[in-house]
Amino acid sequence: MVNNNQQASWQDLPVRIVSAVIIVPVALICIVWGEWYYIGMISIISIVMVYEWENLFKISYKNFKGCLFLFWPVIAYCAALEGMWTQSLYIILGFAFIFGPQLWLGSVIIGGAGLSLLWLRFMTGFQTWMIIWIVSVVIASDSCAYLVGKLVGGPKLIPSVSPGKTWSGAIGGLIGAGCVGACIIGYLNQGIEHSYLIGCVLSVLIGIMAQIGDLLESKLKRILGVKDSGKIIPGHGGVLDRCDALLTVSILVALLTFFLPSEIEGVKWNGGLLANNQLIFNIKPNIPLYLFK
Template sequence: MSPELQQRVLSGIVMAAVVLAATWFGGLPFQMLAAAIALLVYFEWSRITRLTERNFTGNLVAWVAVILLAANIAFGDPDMSMPLLSGFAITVALMVMIGGGTWWLPGGLLYAGLSGVSLAAVRQGGAPGLAAILFLFAVVWATDILAYFIGRALRGPKLAPRISPGKTWSGAIGGTVSAVIAGAALTLAFFGRVSLWIVVLAFILSVASQIGDLFESFIKRRFGVKDSSHMIPGHGGVMDRVDGLVCAGFVLFLLALVSGPLRGHVDVTVAEFLFGL
């Protein structure tokens, strides 16, 4: 095994151990993990898009907003996270509209903020929250891993050659089918039953995960960057590792958020929305 591969494997084991331990315990450990992801994603976004050079004052304000939001995710009231994020994003957007600057600034604030808010919300709620976050992991990881191997084996037409030349339609379809199987298997293991609803959601989240992957590839290609950072030895940056996860998390969280008023109350947890509890 080459030194580079050894480094990649070792850092991967450490990452997996930290994430799975925080996931298992939930509560404060996972909330702190979600807050850290929000901060690191914004750091890498601002680095890729060169926000300090392009809009120093706006980036400083956005950093304050992300730090305050991360503090609320970790230690504050979960119900305040979305109002805080919305208020901060509107404020920064108005700064850009009035004073000029780049729209990558409010975009980065929303992307990083939703990363932390949505992941914390998915894990919320004890054992059902654990099942919900593991469902999300299963769908995203099955999509990512099987899309890679099936795409390499079958090849065929490219999915988005201008954005990510290595991705194929065969890999995308294979990853989605694998995600549906993984999501159904996890639901069966936790609840002893699988519904069409679970199959549909697994399909939607798998597609969202692949869109998230392509979106990050687009940003890096747009700014001529290979990796979002070199923070994780052998793996690149945090965004490189969580791009699909956070996009699928956005979709799951926002669907649950919208479903609350439709069900007659606003306090529907992601687990309740996902598993019909």
């Protein structure tokens, strides 16, 4: 028999499903169509996350500093889309110090992830599939961790950080991430047998990073004494709550695509071009130039 606590733990599942049914198709359309649809989605999500970040630290967006920081990541994105990737990194990593350490950290995490997602969509070999892969792995990790954790239960993972997470959920999330990622990477490499193994290993790594991102945000909220970063997404809380795993994952994968050579058999990142081109930070994304006129 299911006790009251277990029943209560499942009460948010229908709301989470409805939210996913609405959000996932819209996001998928923007990812596939690319161009301004994708750029606009990344920009809007970044602005909302920055707004939530300011609220976490009780910093008002109504003064000049708060208002400027609200659009700070988008300024960096504009530089990147004009081919000035080095300058965009300066904006995110360096110049954001003018806002103080709390907002600088938000700039690094949110702005860095946004730049990474633009890089992955427009500057890597697989483009659309690159984003579909990491998003699918993150969703699989999160969903499987949630379901396995609720069904199996067991010892808590790090109760001082996130009381609801269990070891069974964490393992289930990694298995789900590995299986989904292996299928996608295997498909993209035309069914080469060992590409499934490579895809599984990389996807488990992504799953680990996703869980780390989730735990880091949970730790931050616990330090600040808040439950959710916002209330915009029913069943999930804020956009930061929903995208915490994707923030860390996108940065990690962007670094992998920059340094991993494409000569590795079974992995077609187009990494050789990215790693060896000395002018890499002065080239524009592979999208129509009229977007920048």
